Amino acid sequence: xxxxxxxxxxxxxxxxxxxxxxxxxxxxxxxxxxxxxxxxxxxxxxxxxxxxxxxxxxxxxxxxxxxxxxxxxxxxxxxxxxxxxxxxxxxxxxxxxxxxxxxxxxxxxxxxxxxxxxxxxxxxxxxxxxxxxxxxxxxxxxxxxxxxxxxxxxxxxxxxxxxxxxxxxxxxxxxxxxxxxxxxxxxxxxxxxxxxxxxxxxxxxxxxxxxxxxxxxxxxxxxxxxxxxxxxxxxxxxxxxxxxxxxxxxxxxxxxxx
Amino acid sequence: xxxxxxxxxxxxxxxxxxxxxxxxxxxxxxxxxxxxxxxxxxxxxxxxxxxxxxxxxxxxxxxxxxxxxxxxxxxxxxxxxxxxxxxxxxxxxxxxxxxxxxxxxxxxxxxxxxxxxxxxxxxxxxxxxxxxxxxxxxxxxxxxxxxxxxxxxxxxxxxxxxxxxxxxxxxxxxxxxxxxxxxxxxxxxxxxxxxxxxxxxxxxxxxxxxxxxxx
Numbered sequence: 001x002x003x004x005x006x007x008x009x010x011x012x013x014x015x016x017x018x019x020x021x022x023x024x025x026x027x028x029x030x031x032x033x034x035x036x037x038x039x040x041x042x043x044x045x046x047x048x049x050x051x052x053x054x055x056x057x058x059x060x061x062x063x064x065x066x067x068x069x070x071x072x073x074x075x076x077x078x079x080x081x082x083x084x085x086x087x088x089x090x091x092x093x094x095x096x097x098x099x100x101x102x103x104x105x106x107x108x109x110x111x112x113x114x115x116x117x118x119x120x121x122x123x124x125x126x127x128x129x130x131x132x133x134x135x136x137x138x139x140x141x142x143x144x145x146x147x148x149x150x151x152x153x154x155x156x157x158x159x160x161x162x163x164x165x166x167x168x169x170x171x172x173x174x175x176x177x178x179x180x181x182x183x184x185x186x187x188x189x190x191x192x193x194x195x196x197x198x199x200x201x202x203x204x205x206x207x208x209x210x211x212x213x214x215x216x217x218x219x220x221x222x223x224x225x226x227x228x229x230x231x232x233x234x235x236x237x238x239x240x241x242x243x244x245x246x247x248x249x250x251x252x253x254x255x256x257x258x
Numbered sequence: 259x260x261x262x263x264x265x266x267x268x269x270x271x272x273x274x275x276x277x278x279x280x281x282x283x284x285x286x287x288x289x290x291x292x293x294x295x296x297x298x299x300x301x302x303x304x305x306x307x308x309x310x311x312x313x314x315x316x317x318x319x320x321x322x323x324x325x326x327x328x329x330x331x332x333x334x335x336x337x338x339x340x341x342x343x344x345x346x347x348x349x350x351x352x353x354x355x356x357x358x359x360x361x362x363x364x365x366x367x368x369x370x371x372x373x374x375x376x377x378x379x380x381x382x383x384x385x386x387x388x389x390x391x392x393x394x395x396x397x398x399x400x401x402x403x404x405x406x407x408x409x410x411x412x413x414x415x416x417x418x419x420x421x422x423x424x425x426x427x428x429x430x431x432x433x434x435x436x437x438x439x440x441x442x443x444x445x446x447x448x449x450x451x452x453x454x455x456x457x458x459x460x461x462x463x464x465x466x467x468x469x470x471x472x473x
């Protein structure tokens with residue numbers, strides 16, 4: 001039976017993976033429906049009907065359609081409060097406010113400079129776009145200041161909002177993942193003792209590991225499709241065997257319909 | 259004990275104050291002068307480690323980020339004043355969606371304009387016309403989507419005024435006054451109708467009267 005929850009967008013997108021991680025933390029089955037941004041599908045009239053800004057992801061749950069990953073995550077935590085990680089958005093109003101404060105800090109202070117760095121350092125080279133050295137330098141300096149604040153906070157507290165992993169920490173995973181694993185600026189995190197400790201803990205959560213695997217699996221599927229279409233079947237076969245290996249790691253594949 | 263709001267002369271704290279007035283919550287203000295760098299003192303950084311405004315103190319409890327503060331109080335005082343968070347889970351979802359749109363689509367280009375034209379301007383920095391043009395173009399595209407939305411919906415999240423609409427007031431005010439870009443609102447029929455409605459609410463008029471903007 002098809003899952004009621006649908007997420008539209010490529011899992012490579014940081015905003016999409018934010019929502020996937022939240023759904024996985026809350027044990028909510030979902031369907032992931034790809035949107036091919038390289039082909040401009042996100043700017044076509046059909047997609048603009050559900051997301052008028054032409055951005056990803058969009059989320060559907062029965063009669064509800066929503067966009068903006070942090071709004072979607074808040075909605076998931078509200079509707080599915082009693083399943084999965086029940087403390088993800090706190091269990092009382094004061095806890096929730098503290099989590100919300102750090103979720104806002106992520107959105108307002110961490111996200112802008114880290115998004116620029118992720119785009120310039122991880123995506124621009126892949127898209128064969130010229131990097132803007134000035135922009136990289138400016139945003140590195142901004143992010144360093146923000147991470148200094150985090151370093152102090154994480155010396156006093158295990159996670160950002162307190163002793164437990166919450167939506168506030170989760171929201172940092174997508175940009176953090178690219179910075180640490182796909183650019184040479186990982187030392188922004190890893191040179192700060194408390195931030196490094198925190199990053200190690202949040203990045204090793206089951207839900208995040210699954211989200212990363214899902215993105216990798218879909219990437220491999222796209223490669224298989226492209227290789228087959230261009231007649232490179234030997235390459236496609238090697239990709240296929242990689243896909244099988246990835247699927248073995250992804251133990252709850254039955255909850256995800258592609 | 260009455261909740262204290264820091265920095266009423268600036269825009270983001272006004273989100274909080276407008277919310278308090280709508281929810282009939284008593285409050286006090288504590289002035290912070292950003293031009294004199296009072297937001298970078300060690301005492302202030304103890305309250306708000308990023309050195310930005312607002313921060314609130316409610317007895318021993320401290321909270322920052324204006325949208326986190328407004329959500330907390332709108333929920334806590336749900337049964338009094340204006341309903342700002344929708345009446346159902348679905349309505350709440352739409353309020354959250356448009357609050358995020360305000361934060362990530364409306365705010366960034368407008369904030370850059372305010373900082374560069376008004377604050378840097380006051381500090382004697384020469385305006386960069388290319389930067390101003392780019393910000394205006396980004397904002398124009400966002401307002402086009404708003405105009406489409408508001409042609410079929412009275413307010414952003416639906417039929418009722420919500421936190422999502424409220425959140426646009428402080429920086430929107432700069433756009434139509436000291437930035438001199440009122441035409442961006444007036445040229446869009448439905449955005450114009452919506453802006454007139456929300457900016458004429460008694461709560462907003464009171465905020466401007468009691469805490470006039472600093473630039």
